[in-house]
Amino acid sequence: MSEVLNLHGLPFPTELLYAPAHNLWLREEPDGSITLGLCAYGCALYGEIFAFTAKRAGLHIDAGRSFGVVEFAKAASSARCPLAGELVESNPRLQEQPALINRDCYGEGWLVRIRPDDWPAARAGLVGGEAALAAFAEQMRLDNFDPEAAGVQALRWK
Structure with a gap:
């Protein structure tokens, strides 16, 4: 098992x-x-996530465009792709068990697989390790995220 960094009780595996x-x-496969x-x-x-509806396999997704919709309490949000490529698969288990996303977001609750147009270029725009923690700390600041707010649940990494 890889190292896991934590920010406000939220796990971020370093691999x-x-x-x-x-x-x-x-994660590169x-x-x-x-x-x-x-x-x-x-x-x-x-x-709590109630549903995830992915776009169909075979579609080309441009960077910044939606690859699906995440539905949660009284709202829905487009899941936007950070890289361009072909959507090759969505997680079939999420149709019947969308709670897998909350229960095991880094494992069985994965959303989609994309075959990237240019992985080296896309990878350059991503962060890992301590840099990821710093980037999420800044994102939390921008989002006015309060980890102590009612309804926020820290996920426990196995």
């Missing part, structure tokens, strides 16, 4: 890359695809 402005984690998921901070912001 992953992050797109703080999108509240996403990214052996086949060259990139798995994306909602990070612990995104889960804390949204609270």
